[in-house]
Amino acid sequence: VRATSEGEPLRAYAPSMGQIFLRRFQLVTQFRSALESGQVSVHYQPKVALPSRQVIGAEALVRWKHPEFGRVDPDEFVPAVEATGLVDVLTDFVMDKALERVSRWIDRGLRMSIAVNLSVRTLADEEFPNRVAAALTKHQVPPELLTFELTESGVMADPERALPVLRRLHTMGVVLAVDDFGTGYSSLAYLRQLPVDEVKIDKSFVLGMGTDLGDMAVVRSIVELGHSLSLTVVAEGVEDDAARDQLVSMGCDVAQGYLISRPLSEERFEAWLRARTVQVRGARDETVLTL
Ligand code: C2E
Ligand code: MG
Ligand code: MG
Ligand code: MG
Numbered sequence: 001v002r003a004t005s006e007g008e009p010l011r012a013y014a015p016s017m018g019q020i021f022l023r024r025f026q027l028v029t030q031f032r033s034a035l036e037s038g039q040v041s042v043h044y045q046p047k048v049a050l051p052s053r054q055v056i057g058a059e060a061l062v063r064w065k066h067p068e069f070g071r072v073d074p075d076e077f078v079p080a081v082e083a084t085g086l087v088d089v090l091t092d093f094v095m096d097k098a099l100e101r102v103s104r105w106i107d108r109g110l111r112m113s114i115a116v117n118l119s120v121r122t123l124a125d126e127e128f129p130n131r132v133a134a135a136l137t138k139h140q141v142p143p144e145l146l147t148f149e150l151t152e153s154g155v156m157a158d159p160e161r162a163l164p165v166l167r168r169l170h171t172m173g174v175v176l177a178v179d180d181f182g183t184g185y186s187s188l189a190y191l192r193q194l195p196v197d198e199v200k201i202d203k204s205f206v207l208g209m210g211t212d213l214g215d216m217a218v219v220r221s222i223v224e225l226g227h228s229l230s231l232t233v234v235a236e237g238v239e240d241d242a243a244r245d246q247l248v249s250m251g252c253d254v255a256q257g258y259l260i261s262r263p264l265s266e267e268r269f270e271a272w273l274r275a276r277t278v279q280v281r282g283a284r285d286e287t288v289l290t291l
Helices: 016-038 074-082 088-109 130-140 152-157 159-172 188-193 203-208 213-228 241-250 266-274
Strands: 038-051 055-066 070-072 113-117 146-151 177-179 198-199 232-235 275-277 286-291
Touching: 016 038, 016 055, 016 074, 016 088, 038 088, 038 266, 055 074, 055 088, 070 074, 074 088, 088 113, 088 130, 088 146, 113 177, 130 159, 146 152, 146 159, 152 159, 152 177, 159 177, 198 203, 198 213, 203 213, 203 241, 213 232, 213 241
Parallel strands: 055 113, 113 146, 146 177, 177 198, 198 232
Antiparallel strands: 038 055, 055 070, 275 286
């Protein structure tokens, strides 16, 4: 337990179990009205190709600005919402916003993909692929510009139910990525059984790479494993030039992290993008983005 400047142990301010339970209860019961009243929004974090640094897309990350609690982390409210039937409402909300972004980019001649995180519950919903197809049609977005990120634990929670859903999404042409790879039950055998196209190295390994040889070895072996399975390898949590350079030397395909940008609101992301847009001479619709 660390001490504050006054010498009080920090634990004195920790909420009680009752307070945690109450807050969780409030988050769950208020979620739907929060969506409707505009407290919930989607932020975007760019993904860039290595070594070119071309912006190839973004990950959609949900945000909740609660009137009483302030900024509530998705790591807190997503699991709470997940435990109820409301997670479909969340997924559909984020997917709709995200695909609307992609369709705007297409209008401007930009071909960039968007990644949406899926929760365990959604993977068990056999109606979900139909809703995805409807959303793609609504926004006139080709399926290959939509990526779903799923965690290993999400798939492993109920593989018999998740696999048919994943196969249908994959057959539709949607890109599938395993998120936070390396933290769960990851194994070569397991990865091979999934219809996935992309693997995202968990940020804990990427963050530790500069100081921990073990983390470095994990990152290197995931890049090699991914490539041997013909997967695109993405590193999340890229915070400095040293990490980026190391990933380039390992042959990692895509980088995401604070070095490139923090997740940004829709408006700020568009401004960020505009500042990096280059119109290639002679090409009518083609636009190249660089850092
Ligand atoms: P994730 O999908 O692994 O997302 C990456 C998290 O790492 C994000 O946290 C992002 O802000 C953070 N991050 C990005 N770059 C860096 C970096 O360079 N350094 C560090 N230290 N962190 C970085 P965030 O936005 O708080 O999201 C946390 C998790 O919540 C996500 O992890 C994802 O699992 C979940 N989540 C977010 N949005 C959604 C959603 O719409 N639906 C579902 N089901 N889950 C979501
Ligand atoms: Mg993710
Ligand atoms: Mg992740
Ligand atoms: Mg995560």
